[in-house]
Amino acid sequence: AQSVSQHNHHVILSEAASLELGCNYSYGGTVNLFWYVQYPGQHLQLLLKYFSGDPLVKGIKGFEAEFIKSKFSFNLRKPSVQWSDTAEYFCAVTPPRFKTIFGAGTRLFVKA
Amino acid sequence: DAMVIQNPRYQVTQFGKPVTLSCSQTLNHNVMYWYQQKSSQAPKLLFHYYDKDFNNEADTPDNFQSRRPNTSFCFLDIRSPGLGDTAMYLCATSRGEGGPGDTQYFGPGTRLTVL
Secondary structure, three states: OOOEEOOOOEEEEEOOOOEEEOOEEOOOOOOEEEEEEEOOOOOOEEEEEEOOOOOEEEOHHHOEEEEEHHHOEEEEEEOOOOHHHOEEEEEEEEOOOOOOEEOOOEEEEEEO | OOOEEEEOOEEEEOOOOOEEEEEEEOOOOOEEEEEEEOOOOOOEEEEEEEOOEEEEOOOOOOOEEEEOOOOOEEEEEEOOOOHHHOEEEEEEEEOOOOOOOOOOEEOOOEEEEEO
16 A cells, blocks of 8 residues: 655754655655645645656745655755744655545754 | 635534534635544545545545535535544645646644534
């Protein structure tokens, strides 16, 4: 069965530290890949997405993600986090003609 | 401008008392989804509509039903809520069912508390 793994459930960083959140999926074919963010008390918002083309995708608020097909990975990065990035981050994968599968989420806490 | 709207934002109901949650969209998308998200967990798909075609997930309890009277609106009916149904309920829409470029857009959610 298809699955999405987010390796870190909780991450604590200081402001200005660099961030990398891992995401791996299990599906051998073409997929749509997403990162969503959920700020405290708010709804899921799309950070960035990848469908095809350049595997390095830039999203909102300085986030980027790199799709590495050989590793089935779509890791999220940000060079310098801010306190306002404190949120829960979900990786999601949509195989063709199939439902979107969400990872379990990573809670990021950024210390001011 | 709000694209996926959910009402109410907060709902408290009693054990066993039916409740209906509402979702509307201004995107004219074909697909509407209902997810259940419990605290500190990933959203869990309950069912979705492609136009008028209803697609239920295998593990969605019979207690949960849905209606889509037109393209813009979709309702989630919980016939006899239990304490375990306390959760955030998310509505989402997309143009297609996971084709290239399809993106789901989420509403703000309805936080349901069953007492």
